[in-house]
Amino acid sequence: MNRKPRTGVRILQYAILILFTIFAFYPVWFAILASGRLGDRLYTLNLLGMFIPTEWTFENYRVMLFERPFLTWFKNSLLVASAATVFSLIVATSAAFALSRFRFRGRETFLVLLLALSTFPGILSLVAIAQLLTAIGLYGKHVGLVLAYTTGSLVFCTWNLKGYFDTIPIDLEEAAMLDGCGPVEAFTLIALPLARPALAVTAILAFMGSWGDFIFASVLVPAPDRLKLAVPALYSLANSISVPWGYFAAGAVFVIIPTLLVYLALQRYFESGLTLGGVKG
Amino acid sequence: MSVWSGKKRALTVLLFLLPTIIAILIFNIYPTILNIYISFTNRNKFRPNPDCEVGLTGVLDPLCWPAFKDKAPVGLGDPYRLADPLLKNYGDLLGTLFTAESLISLVKVLVCFVPLLVANWLNKRFSKEATPPISSTWIWIIAVILCVFLGLIVNFGNSLNTLMETGDFIVVVFRTILFVLVRVPLTFLIGLILALVLNSSNLPGRTFFRVMLFIPWGASAVAILMSLVWQFMFREQGTINQLLLALFNIKGQVWLNKPASAFGAIVLADIWFSYPFFMVSILGALQSIPTELYEAADVDGASWFQQLMNITLPLIRPAVLPAIVLTSITAFQMFGTAYAITGGGPQLAADKPGATEFVMVYAYRIIYSVQNYGRATAFAVMIFIMLFLATLWSLRVTKLTKGANA
Numbered sequence: 185m186n187r188k189p190r191t192g193v194r195i196l197q198y199a200i201l202i203l204f205t206i207f208a209f210y211p212v213w214f215a216i217l218a219s220g221r222l223g224d225r226l227y228t229l230n231l232l233g234m235f236i237p238t239e240w241t242f243e244n245y246r247v248m249l250f251e252r253p254f255l256t257w258f259k260n261s262l263l264v265a266s267a268a269t270v271f272s273l274i275v276a277t278s279a280a281f282a283l284s285r286f287r288f289r290g291r292e293t294f295l296v297l298l299l300a301l302s303t304f305p306g307i308l309s310l311v312a313i314a315q316l317l318t319a320i321g322l323y324g325k326h327v328g329l330v331l332a333y334t335t336g337s338l339v340f341c342t343w344n345l346k347g348y349f350d351t352i353p354i355d356l357e358e359a360a361m362l363d364g365c366g367p368v369e370a371f372t373l374i375a376l377p378l379a380r381p382a383l384a385v386t387a388i389l390a391f392m393g394s395w396g397d398f399i400f401a402s403v404l405v406p407a408p409d410r411l412k413l414a415v416p417a418l419y420s421l422a423n424s425i426s427v428p429w430g431y432f433a434a435g436a437v438f439v440i441i442p443t444l445l446v447y448l449a450l451q452r453y454f455e456s457g458l459t460l461g462g463v464k465g
Numbered sequence: 466m467s468v469w470s471g472k473k474r475a476l477t478v479l480l481f482l483l484p485t486i487i488a489i490l491i492f493n494i495y496p497t498i499l500n501i502y503i504s505f506t507n508r509n510k511f512r513p514n515p516d517c518e519v520g521l522t523g524v525l526d527p528l529c530w531p532a533f534k535d536k537a538p539v540g541l542g543d544p545y546r547l548a549d550p551l552l553k554n555y556g557d558l559l560g561t562l563f564t565a566e567s568l569i570s571l572v573k574v575l576v577c578f579v580p581l582l583v584a585n586w587l588n589k590r591f592s593k594e595a596t597p598p599i600s601s602t603w604i605w606i607i608a609v610i611l612c613v614f615l616g617l618i619v620n621f622g623n624s625l626n627t628l629m630e631t632g633d634f635i636v637v638v639f640r641t642i643l644f645v646l647v648r649v650p651l652t653f654l655i656g657l658i659l660a661l662v663l664n665s666s667n668l669p670g671r672t673f674f675r676v677m678l679f680i681p682w683g684a685s686a687v688a689i690l691m692s693l694v695w696q697f698m699f700r701e702q703g704t705i706n707q708l709l710l711a712l713f714n715i716k717g718q719v720w721l722n723k724p725a726s727a728f729g730a731i732v733l734a735d736i737w738f739s740y741p742f743f744m745v746s747i748l749g750a751l752q753s754i755p756t757e758l759y760e761a762a763d764v765d766g767a768s769w770f771q772q773l774m775n776i777t778l779p780l781i782r783p784a785v786l787p788a789i790v791l792t793s794i795t796a797f798q799m800f801g802t803a804y805a806i807t808g809g810g811p812q813l814a815a816d817k818p819g820a821t822e823f824v825m826v827y828a829y830r831i832i833y834s835v836q837n838y839g840r841a842t843a844f845a846v847m848i849f850i851m852l853f854l855a856t857l858w859s860l861r862v863t864k865l866t867k868g869a870n871a
Contacts, residue, residue, distance in 0.1 A: 197662045197665060197668070200658060200659070200662050201659075201662055201663075201670075201674045201678075204655070204659060204678060205674060205677045205678060207737065208677055208678050208679075208680050208681055208737070208741075209677055209680060210704075211681075211684070211691065211694050211695055211698070211737065212680060212684065212691075212694075214694060214697070214698070214704065215691075215694045218694075218697070231707050231708070231711045234704050234707060234708075274484075275484040275485055275488060276485070278481045278482075278484060278485070279481060279482050279484070279485040281481055282477075282478050282481035282482050283482075286474070286477075286478050288474075288475070288478050294482075296860065298485075298489070299860065300853070300856055300857070300860065301489065301493050303794065303852065303856045303859075304493075304849065304852060304853075304856075305798045305800075305825060305852075307800065307825055307828050307829055307832075307845075308500070308828065308845035308848060308849055309493070309496035309497055309500050309845070310832055311500060311503060311832060311838045311841055311842050311845075312495070312496035312497070312499040312500040312503065312842070313492065313496050315499065315503075315526070315527060315528070316491075316492075316495070316496060316499070316527050318527075318528065319527030319528050319530070319533040320527070320533060321533075331492065332492065334488065335488045335489070335491075335492035335493065338485060338488055338489070342485065367477070368477070392686045393686075395686065395687070396686040396687040396688065396689070398689040398800075398801060398804075399800065399829060402833070403832065403833060415687060415689060415690060418690055419689055419690070419693065419805070422693045429697075432693070433694075436687075436690045436691075436693070436694065439687055439690060440684060440687055440690060440691065443683055443684070443686050443687050444680060444683040444684060445683075446683070447679070447682060447683025447686065448676060448679065448680070448683060451675075451676065451679050454679075454682065454745055455745050455748070455749060456749075
């Protein structure tokens with residue numbers, strides 16, 4: 185399309201783009217600015233300070249890193265989310281392999297059932313899950329949370345991986361099987377290495393689902409402070425009146441910025457619609 | 466792939482699916498059943514423990530199973546029992562819905578939407594005919610006029626007020642649907658505008674804008690933290706009020722203390738989180754439209770608006786419809802934005818849900834703060850049913866399950 189738009193149209197287009205870019209970026213920028221402001225001066229009444237760093241201190245970061253258990257929370261979140269991702273990926277790969285490579289009765293029903301289950305928000309079975317975890321002695325422990333997250337991201341991972349395995353031609357595996365491989369061996373030796381990018385993307389997205397969760401983490405591991413995960417811990421930090429908001433901002437920047445970078449790195453996967461089938465609430 | 470056959474093959478398939486099936490059974494199916502059972506009991510923070518002799522408790526509550534019996538906390542008040550009457554939790558939530566007055570109001574409210582359904586049905590019928598007797602735009606306009614007219618006849622506002630007096634369930638669900646109806650079209654519009662601009666030819670800086678405009682999608686992964694940041698924009702000394710003061714010399718208000726502006730604040734913040742999804746989906750659909758169509762339209766002298774209505778929108782429809790349906794269901798389940806920004810407030814009256822207490826916020830508050838598990842699970846069961854129907858319908862509309870046949 186080589187239609188050159190008129191100047192008026194161009195100006196309008198850029199006006200829209202710039203306006204929405206400010207809209208998109210400002211809240212993140214605001215968090216960064218607030219993290220460098222002295223904690224007790226949450227609001228600067230100097231309007232300019234709301235947009236550019238008129239003052240900057242690393243005091244909030246120092247307090248968060250060395251005087252508050254932020255690193256412990258961060259580590260807890262990393263551990264729980266990673267463990268859940270690994271379990272979920274192993275279980276999902278095994279199911280996705282069977283669903284992609286074998287034709288059996290009830291296969292389609294099973295897939296649709298999985299999808300229907302995944303649309304229910306976990307909060308609606310939270311009471312029952314909490315009771316179950318109490319019974320097996322895992323309530324208030326990270327392991328219980330790992331179990332909840334593993335099943336939480338299981339359906340998403342299974343559908344995503346199955347979709348990708350379907351795109352890998354089966355001929356390669358059949359050739360290997362002629363040479364004497366079993367179906368499982370052929371799959372792990374040939375299809376799995378080919379699916380490495382899809383596995384990575386699925387893993388990262390599953391990780392993010394657990395990483396950003398608030399509901400399960402706040403109900404299933406409510407206390408003590410050293411066991412909390414980063415997101416609910418920062419939430420209660422922001423809501424306690426006695427704590428300067430700058431501390432929260434510094435902690436939030438530590439959590440938000442890496443998350444943003446991961447998503448920006450994955451942008452083209454979102455744009456290719458690879459994950460449309462697994463959009464999560 | 467049929468190297469193996471018969472029993473060995475069936476066993477292999479089962480073996481590979483087994484971990485998933487077990488996980489789903491333990492963490493999805495069983496909690497749902499237990500959930501339904503608890504909804505018929507009076508379990509709450511004062512009665513957390515089971516009485517294994519009562520009803521099905523001994524079978525369903527894991528604390529009654531021999532293996533876990535020693536885990537049951539003891540000495541914490543009375544054990545929970547079946548609710549008296551059995552449907553008490555549901556009754557509490559629905560309130561006075563089943564009185565003649567409320568039911569008539571419900572019918573009145575629903576009647577007002579009948580013209581829209583008729584319009585939809587007519588359009589579907591006419592779309593198969595080559596020369597429809599009346600254009601679809603006119604059908605919709607007439608339908609909307611009829612809706613307003615009917616609303617005036619049955620006194621829509623009054624009936625709605627009667628319904629809102631019935632109980633928490635109607636209030637919360639109605640507010641949530643209102644939220645979806647406001648949020649989704651606005652998000653779609655913004656996504657469409659941005660996608661159209663980003664798709665225009667030789668646009669210097671396109672990549673930069675695409676990356677910047679994508680940021681909120683990433684932020685939505687940690688929605689609750691980002692929403693706390695948003696909350697500070699709306700405070701008395703927040704960015705919005707400071708800007709209003711500096712630019713227009715208007716003294717802003719405390720946005721989150723008034724029901725309408727608190728609702729608006731949540732809509733604005735949630736639009737921020739969700740427009741990139743539409744932008745990306747529409748952009749993808751736009752790029753698959755062959756440019757020859759526009760060139761032909763140019764030759765015919767069609768205006769930009771005519772091209773938008775007759776080429777662009779019809780052609781992106783198949784890709785965008787699933788996105789709209791999915792977003793509506795996601796918006797219905799929105800939690801973080803409202804919980805972090807208003808916490809469900811502002812409170813209008815004691816013992817009533819706050820002005821922005823949407824479905825998930827209500828559920829969370831009943832579990833976490835009120836700790837009335839019986840009522841929370843009854844609420845969950847009703848939402849389950851609603852969501853299940855919506856999901857079945859959406860799976861049909863979006864054809865997402867087509868992957869199942871692949």
